[in-house]
Amino acid sequence: MIFSAYFTYIVTYLLMTAGLFIVIARGNLIKKLIGLGIFQSSVYLLYIGPAKLVSGTAPILAQGYSVYSNPLPHVLILTAIVVGVATLALGLALVVRIREAYGSIKEDEVLAEDKANTSTTGHA
């Protein structure tokens, strides 16, 4: 009973920590972006979960419906999803450019090449 009452919160928590862990622990830039996506998705659930009522409908007055879900968080998350898509698109575009400039999408390899470059030429 308690588990089902807190189900969305538990999933939110798991997604949030998993996403953040991937961002921190992975050196591959694409995997980092995937982690970031998961991290952001957890927030969508945090907003939507409490707003949805069991058997609740869209708040349109009509015969036979008296339980409504809260529409505001749904709309807010629509905005947040758009922001998330834009962030992901920009991140992927940056990874493409990084791959063109360095020939790698591993963070440590890119950093190592930057270091090697500045030590030989002094200034790039």
Add this chain to the structure above:
Amino acid sequence: MSLSSHLPALQVVIPLASAPLALLIRQRHLCWALMVFVSWVSLAISILLWLQVSDGSTISYAMGAWAPPWGIEYRVDSLNAFILVLVSGTAALVVPFSLHSIEHELHQQQHYLFHTMFALCLAGLLGITITGDAFNVFVFLEISSLSTYVLIALSRRRQALLASFQYLMMGTIGATLIVVGIGLLYLLTGSLNIADIGTRLQSVPANRALYTALAFLSIGLALKLALFPLHQWLPNAYTDAPSAVSAFLAATATKVAIYVLLRFYFDVFGLQLLESTGTLMLLMLLAIAAMFIASAIAITQANLKRLFAFSSVAQVGYIMLGIAISNESGLTASLLHIFNHGLTKGATFLLLGVVAYTIGSTDLDRLRGLGRLMPLTAFGLLLCGLSLIGIPGTSGFISKWYLVLAALEAGHWWLAFVIVVSSMLAVAYVWKIVEVLYLQQPDSGAHLQRKPVLTMAIPTTVLCIATLYFGLDTRFSLGAASAAAKVLITSITGAAP
């Protein structure tokens, strides 16, 4: 309805609408002319707004005529009008500067993208500042952040790509944490209007969700405002970005995040909660750590842009220290330092833009004897350095003076000592610059690659003079800062039961 009653909306709509316009125009000189016009109109609007609220009144503007707290409210009081003037004023100087500055730092066919993104960034920062709606803060935060990532990545230096990517990671995590905090506040109160959340929270007994919201918002905003140790994105971003972008970001971006923190801390959570949870103590410790550690790291840097970026992290520490002291003089000192440090760092990075344009580098070992090659620029850098230390006669002195006074007033005499000692570290890194610029001989083959141009010289001079002027005549800065601090203090006492 006259036009003047729509000023709060126009403040954001004009830069926002100019972004797609610049994208359509594409011709780089026309885009630049458009942006000069837009940034100056923005400055005029923010000054008008500031004049309207300078008597302590509040302008409430219902977006789309939906009455607050249901609709989105734009709310101007003497606190955010002050920040609006800083942001749009910096933009009005940086945009003219950018014409020649980006010529060699960006590919020419991308100049219109620079102006588009700059317009979006300006709209975002102004939007964060002016809005009274918590979720709207997040949306504008992302508008300004996403455009900033692009602005940094536009630089020709390939290091800028990774700097931008790292900033995107940190910035998005920060923004997501903020949105979690706002979501929890919404679940607690059922409102998204910041002032309304504050009033409704008074009838909510402190509980775990409130503490969690405070923690999420604090850490998310600490990431955005580059509070030590969450500052890692800042040095790379400032170093690798085009000069005009560094100048604009250094003067405004972190300051706006600090403003959001002030709003949430004092209008929503209230001083009692901040004290009982130890948030202020933690802020104070991190601020002191920033003042010492970031200044010490700045001493070891070989690139001037990076050096001043670390100095920015240290200066954020001073601003946060004033907030942590949290009496009226502490807040006044913080707001004063937001303004004065914005001027000083804006001037510094514009000067570095001039150096990058004429010398082609901001590495210290390429700048030997700059005092002889470019006496005025070198003198400007010296002036900004003195202001960062807090020498009397510069604007940096005024804010540090008030910070020390606030510390004494709160009975923390040891804090006054800490402020003075940490300023010694600033002396060390400024001395390092002075030594290179004035005491070392120029390399025999050293010469200016290009002559400085008027569009760069004028904005830079204006900011340098402002750095001096606000050190001598504090009527505007101190008056505005103390009026803004009063707004915060009254909202605390109003919130206390």
